[in-house]
Amino acid sequence: MKNSKFLWLFSLMLVLSIFLAACGDKEKATETTTDKPEDKTPTTEETAAPDEEQVLNLMQTAEIPTLDTSLVTDAVGLDLLNNINEGLYRLNQENVAIPAIAEEEPTISEDGLVYTFKLRDSNWSDGSPVTANDFEYAWKRAMNPDMASEYGPFMMNGVIKNASAISEGKMDFNELGVKALDEKTLEVTLEKPIPYFLSLMSFGTFYPLKEEFVKAQGDNYAKNSESLLYNGPFTLTNWDGTGLTWKLVKNDQYWDKDTVKLTEINYDVVKENATAVNLYTNGEKDRTGLTGEYAMQYADDPEKIVQPDTSIFWFKFNQERLGKKSPLANKNIREAISKAFNKEDLTNVVLANGSVPANYMIPKDFAFDADGNDFRDVNGDMATFNPEEAKAAWEKGLSELGVTELSLEILGGDTETSKKMDEYLKNQLETNLKGLKISLKEVPFSVRLELDTKQDYDIQVAGWGPDYQDPFTFLTLWETKGGNNQMSYSNPEYDQLLKDINGSLALDPVKRWEAMARAEKIIVDEDYAIAPIYQRGLVFLVKPYVKGIISHPFGGDYSYKWAYIEGKN
Template identity: 65%
Template sequence: MKKRNLLLLLAMSLVLSVFLAACGNKEKEEGTEKPADKGDDQATEQSKEEESGEPDAEQVLNLIESAAIPSVDSAIVEDAVGFNVLNNVNEGLYRLNLDNVAEPAMAAEEAEVSEDGLTYTFKLRDAKWSDGSEVTAHDFVFAWQRAIDPATGSPYGPFMMSGVIKNATAISEEKMDKSELGVVAEDDKTLVVTLERPVPYFLSLMSFGTFYPQKEEFVTEKGDAYATNSDNLLYNGPFILTEWDGTGDSWVYKKNEHYWDAENVKLDTINVDVVKDSATAVKLYNDGKKDRAGVSGDLALQYASHEEAVHQPETSVFYFKFNQERNGEKTPLANVNIRKAIAKAFEKNDLAEVVLANGSEPANFLVPKDFAYDENGTDFREISGEHLVYDAEEAKEYWQKGLEELGVTELELEILGGDTELSKKMDEYFKSQLEGNLEGLTIKLKEVPFAVRLELDGNQDYDIQVSGWGPDFQDPISFMDLFVTDGTNNLMSYSNPEYDALIESTKNELALDPAARYEAFAKAEKILLEEDAAIAPIYQRGLIQLHKPYFKGLAVHPFGADYSYKWAYISGKE
């Protein structure tokens, strides 16, 4: 079966069970891999049903990441690289398998669920931390309480737990103590979770990094040094992290001999280096120093038909975030006509086909194609249509109207982007397009490392930001929930009560009416894009990866963490 059809069936089953997806902050540097829908046959080369051969060589893998690790603290992680690392060195109650279905991991068996759907009881398997101590239910209680505690400053905890786990919202708003979170360790091996309301997607949520356990004694002992380097972490997943000093551009995964399923982990070592330049990455690959490398731009055109090229469609969507308030002052982007002008003033087809040239597609939407389907199997994109399509003449009209409303004849705005080769090329393209189509506009480019961009985004210290989102669950709300008023991922001072009400309705009164729920999402997307131009969609990403044929068993996930190396191995290497 093609993986595309598998995901379609999964998506429909989730919709039919009212798969309401909460979403976490997963803004990503362009170039940081966030695999999505595996619709392309080539992209399924690594699926378990097509694998062949047995491990027959030194089980050492050499990989590339395009950004350094900001954090591996499950309460703090908020980026693609961090979640990717976390997924491979730690493990929650459930884990996504090779078919992207959540199955028991730290849980010994499927959870027992109460008739009203509000109480989940998990029995933990016998599993150990990398120091040889037992993983217990108390480790989950501690970690979840820490993630929801306002003092921790977790970007994901409140977002993932609020409205889901009992009392999470009140705790995040400092109205209740973290000890009142609806999670209790009845004994060392029994964890009981109480929900605010029935949440059909809850078991899938249990595979997400924010819900991983942490050992209280270890975290407390390390204090501020916890998770600052690989020695100040404990691991309960397939691998342990080594040779990471907290800031460096390289790290190593080693097989975790204490892992409960270690006999099925074949790789001994994974060496990772941060390489921001695509040409350098490809050279390393061709020289046999790396086993997988992403290509883009001219290189993507050159390597698109290469025998080792894997075409990987994605569910990640990139867009401009328009910051309406900076340093306590309204910005020119608080003007809706200025936002609409910029949103419609750059040609997306050329960007996708010439600048990116990696299978990415122009996006006139927020919720991606080939991702979410209604109960009849209809793609959400067919229901919602397109918004903010490129139109230079219309953009000029909005621009002049906006300038008149602001009482100025020219504006200088800053675009915040990444410091990778591809990011810089995109930024130059945006500058050329926007300045060329909007008279009186000057664009300044601010290109910074990923960790710096996360900090600037968190402080809302930017004008326009090239941002992106990959879903944590297979449902429109994984994207739509980002922009509710005061949402933890909003960070641009956007607010529309009608939009908020529509999103809230999808979680409550429309929860059991899939058709009406999708219509509400469609109305909300139109408000966000067409009416308010709160963000400006740019493209839905595709990737071309050069992938050594002897590198087998890679699990590529369409939501949550990018990859699992648990089942990967080397076979047929000369």
């Protein structure tokens, strides 16, 4: 996220009219080294030197779980989709959503419910045209219960007409409020006026899919680079569905191909920071994240970039594992763990990458009221590190459970940084909570997502990057039937607050603000449903010849549409 603040603009009639740069990642990989350098947008119209090889060499810290737009929920997948596909809108170099496959701004009905989009002439990578039916099919597919999409209902419920009823099984998914009037005209009907609706159109779930191609692929669809079609700046090659390497190649069928300067982007999955730094310093890679000792080692390097981020990482406490009530259903046990680890030492010594302790769920420098006040100022810090209070809650919880000790598992990532962090957390918890034995389960990101969906874990280190610039993007996670609530948490007061926030309080900015603050306090400081750990910061080394990479605070992390190489030779 850029250092400048985005001002949250309220009005009495359009309280939800937020300046939204775009939507973002539902679930971030549990890793603090995801590359996200400072925006290098050229300030004037620049072109790459003609004799420069336009090849960018990058690293990812995790494999690609999926590139099916109906199923993707992670940072890696959303980042790639942002570069190989395109929706009605795209974030530009200033992080403003502008028409992309939409030829121009839509026609909007007087009641604000019906949007009519005219599509520009654009093609899929196989040369066939992108049509309005491709959008209708993709959106309805995401709402088809057989797809078991998380983001379809998550993004469309309460927004697109009939989406909520479809999710509740009261209507067929084909009744979703999206319709192709002809090949170049798409009509979208909303459930209610949504002032930030056009910003949502840049998000991956709303990208088009060619029905004929998807159905021809059958179960093989999106399983590798050959079983996908592309309509964005690049196409994907050399991905077998599970591998640790892939490549993006300039898409000659892209409608705005003349803007794209890079001919290819080469990716390798590198999970060890030492290896990543070596690949960068020997010239094999053009960008790398830095953590811990490497962030300190390169503190004065002129190629180092530090960037704040709006992603929050936390412990998820699973109250019902595989259908069986767990010890974490006890609130005192959850409170004890929430207060039993030193976040300052974790961020300053273990991570050492610009991350800061998070004693909250809604990030700092993210949401602001009409007067510019940070939402973070309402509740301040909650559930802070306090060994004495942790011990008291622990002993009370053990007594209520009728035991003197507990064994719990922490589910985390398999990267070098994740392992170091989890070892630190294990030591802190076992030291400050006598009778607690922690085991660590360190798995690839795709496996963690699978275990999360099955609720096959005790405690999970997970994170969230906002989908839009409103505290509600975090609060909606923990609704009883929320999109990320794979931990059997439920609180009637909390559920009612969520209904009121975008319902009866929607036109009262002050009361809506207060209701969101109350909801955050319930989650973090009363029910201890989650235990916030840190707000991510990012440190990188970036080669000076890499120009024009655009980093986004929401949605896919980067756009390479405007990137180029200059001054390498």
